[in-house]
Amino acid sequence: MGLDLRICPSCGDRAARPVAAGAVLTCVRCEHRWPFTRLPLFALTGPSGAGKSTVGPLLTSRFAGEVVVLEQDVLWADALRDDVRAFRSVWLRMAAMLHQNGRPVVLCGTVAPPEFEQLPERVFFSEIHYLALVSSPDSLRRRLRARPAWREWDEPRIEEMLEFSDWLRNSGVDVFDTTDVAAEDTADHAEKWIRSRLPD
Template identity: 40%
Template sequence: MLNVCLNCGEYRVDKLIESKDRKTFAICPECDHAHEFLQLPLIIVTGPSGAGKSTIVSQLSSLTKDFVVMETDILWDDRFNSPETNYLEYRELWLRMAKNISQSEKPVILCGTAMPEQLEQCIERRYFSELFYIALVCENNELKERLQNRPSWRGSNSDEFINGMIAYNNWLRENSGKNEPVINLIDTTNISPDETAQKIVTLISDKWI
């Protein structure tokens, strides 16, 4: 558990991160103890509901064993429903989990709706070498049809929800290349989940493998 100092036992998220001789250390603000850790990249697969994020989780896991693939919805609870903080507590929770998982020498791929600004502001962000963003998008009519055809328990077929997802879809399509950091787009309108997963693996492989 990286946030607990192995020397003084204090819990501090805000450790100083320093690199030396190709090693990275988290330095405790209380006692200056330097804890070596693996500062790996974190891959974020985002996009509007209906674009295909949840569908490709199992395909991604079967295509590559070099990463740990997780869907962020599995930890959602209404206590994290805090739009006034831009869902900060929930984002911190996932970054903390991904940070600890990555100490097993496998980077994490997180699949779930998120904006870069929600993650880049997190204090846990410092423990990753890079956040690499991939967004799944599709044509608006296709997105609307997918959301309307979902089971009612998912609560995604109201006009308000659909219009919100279409707005997010449009924002990604218009701003992905201008955003900092850049968001890599994959259009899922006319491709299968298997093809989508393969495109994600190719994007990641081209960058790191």
């Protein structure tokens, strides 16, 4: 079995839309079937400035050897920055490959559930759990305005993040407000939330 789950280990065909039933993939070309490790994916999302990049490193030490914690922005560059759908697809494929090593993935980054749920690679995961870190509008404005110039946080972009934060609060995903919460306490909440959803 290869690590790239889109590629059939029998005929080598690469599926544009993988077909999975439970933890078994089927090649649409040769009908070969093979098992794979199908785990839940954890998406730690939220608007920029709500604390994801602060909490992520705290979670790495808490989950060392159990769960892989990754920052989405490390691939937010070059061609992938010009194609958000490809950017999301690459991350799902990467997480699915890591799952073949038996460790669940926590993916930290600004993402709306529809951006993952509609992708062909969604079949690689038993579930995608979303925890959105949010903050008050005043707090987000203050944090984003304080960022270095190279991050290009102008007022229209800040307002977009505020709209996204408001959307998340009403989207039905789990939400945790970090406005007046210390980073360690936010990490405590995220750790408990993840642990309660890890497979047995």
